[in-house]
Amino acid sequence: MNQPTFFSFRSLQIALAVLACCGTGNALAASATAASNGTVVTPIAVAKTSDLAFGKFAASATAGSVTLSPNGARTFTGGVVAAGGTSTAAKFDVTGQAGLTYAITLGGSTQLTDGTSTMAFAPISDTSASAITTGNVSTGTLTGGAQSIYVGGVLTVGANQVANTYTGTVTATVDYN
Amino acid sequence: MRRRAAAILPASLAAALLHAPFFLPAASAQQVTLSATRNLDFGRFVAGSGGAIAVSAAGVRTKTGGVILLNSPSAGQAQFTVGSNGKAGNKSIVITLPANGTIRLSNGTANMAVNAFVDSPATLLSIPAGGTTLSVGATLTVAANQAPGTYSGSFPLIINYQ
Numbered sequence: 001m002n003q004p005t006f007f008s009f010r011s012l013q014i015a016l017a018v019l020a021c022c023g024t025g026n027a028l029a030a031s032a033t034a035a036s037n038g039t040v041v042t043p044i045a046v047a048k049t050s051d052l053a054f055g056k057f058a059a060s061a062t063a064g065s066v067t068l069s070p071n072g073a074r075t076f077t078g079g080v081v082a083a084g085g086t087s088t089a090a091k092f093d094v095t096g097q098a099g100l101t102y103a104i105t106l107g108g109s110t111q112l113t114d115g116t117s118t119m120a121f122a123p124i125s126d127t128s129a130s131a132i133t134t135g136n137v138s139t140g141t142l143t144g145g146a147q148s149i150y151v152g153g154v155l156t157v158g159a160n161q162v163a164n165t166y167t168g169t170v171t172a173t174v175d176y177n
Numbered sequence: 178m179r180r181r182a183a184a185i186l187p188a189s190l191a192a193a194l195l196h197a198p199f200f201l202p203a204a205s206a207q208q209v210t211l212s213a214t215r216n217l218d219f220g221r222f223v224a225g226s227g228g229a230i231a232v233s234a235a236g237v238r239t240k241t242g243g244v245i246l247l248n249s250p251s252a253g254q255a256q257f258t259v260g261s262n263g264k265a266g267n268k269s270i271v272i273t274l275p276a277n278g279t280i281r282l283s284n285g286t287a288n289m290a291v292n293a294f295v296d297s298p299a300t301l302l303s304i305p306a307g308g309t310t311l312s313v314g315a316t317l318t319v320a321a322n323q324a325p326g327t328y329s330g331s332f333p334l335i336i337n338y339q
Contacts, residue, residue: 028209028337028338029209029335029336029337029338030209030210030211030335030336031211031333031334031335031336032211032212032213032257032333032334033213033331033332033333033334034213034215034216034217034255034256034257034313034331034332034334035213035216035217035329035330035331036216036217036218036219036255036280036282036291036315036329036330036331036332037216037217037218037219037282037327037328037329037330038218038219038220038221038222038230038282038289038317038327038328039219039220039221039222039326039327039328040222040223040224040284040319040323040324040325040326040328041221041222041223041247041325042223042325043223043224043225043245044223097325176223176247176248177248
């Protein structure tokens with residue numbers, strides 16, 4: 001005699017319960033993943049590669065000035081005349097993370113001195129060694145990871161300024177910005 | 178005597194589910210969902226003599242040691258959206274953060290450990306109907322002269338109903 005198989009109502013109830021609680025997945029917990037990141041940047045550094053030299057010039061009874069452009073070219077005003085010697089702008093080489101920008105702050109002497117007499121000094125700077133005769137650069141960009149700062153300046157020569165060698169310092173400070 | 182079994186057709190099975198809500202466990206009416214909406218970003222910095230960078234759950238970045246922080250507008254905490262499928266949940270949530278020593282950021286060769294995960298709010302008593310935001314911070318350990326580069330990684334956040 002055939003024994004037909006059939007579902008009893010009780011087992012159907014249990015089957016429905018199992019489907020209901022598990023059919024939509026585990027709804028009692030959830031997780032998600034967040035990304036995280038940080039960027040280590042190459043430190044910025046600056047090194048001097050050339051000193052600033054106004055060269056030789058003669059003072060007179062008339063006061064005047066010597067202007068040194070970032071490209072090393074000299075111009076004179078008043079009673080000051082060239083007297084040979086080599087003039088060069090100061091050069092600072094900056095290195096760091098390629099593409100980042102940085103702030104430039106110049107400092108150092110506000111006058112050159114021979115130990116007794118002084119001449120007022122004010123810097124002129126850029127990052128292209130141009131023929132400018134005024135102005136200073138305040139930011140730069142590390143294209144390829146490097147850039148140079150060129151510093152000239154204006155020297156105020158007094159009437160009958162004492163003939164001697166006058167010295168001072170110019171400093172360049174760089175910071176990522 | 179003969180018995181015949183009635184065939185259970187798919188249609189009648191679906192009907193049985195709809196008409197038997199008392200078989201559905203109560204918890205599945207309160208589903209919890211979680212999705213990441215913002216990265217944990219430690220920003221840009223110079224390694225210097227090494228140290229650590231902490232990003233608080235509020236997104237405030239501080240450093241200890243010789244690390245130099247650089248201007249980083251994108252730096253901040255990770256954020257996750259916790260939801261309850263539109264229904265206000267009344268069960269409190271257990272939040273599980275990664276354990277110390279399990280998460281690192283890598284640049285492909287070097288890596289930095291991310292530890293001391295913190296979250297805000299620290300405890301979540303219920304999920305409002307519109308969902309809520311979980312903020313996560315942590316601390317990154319930077320070695321002296323850590324190799325320059327972009328370091329990345331990821332971390333999981335797990336939430337459970339109590």
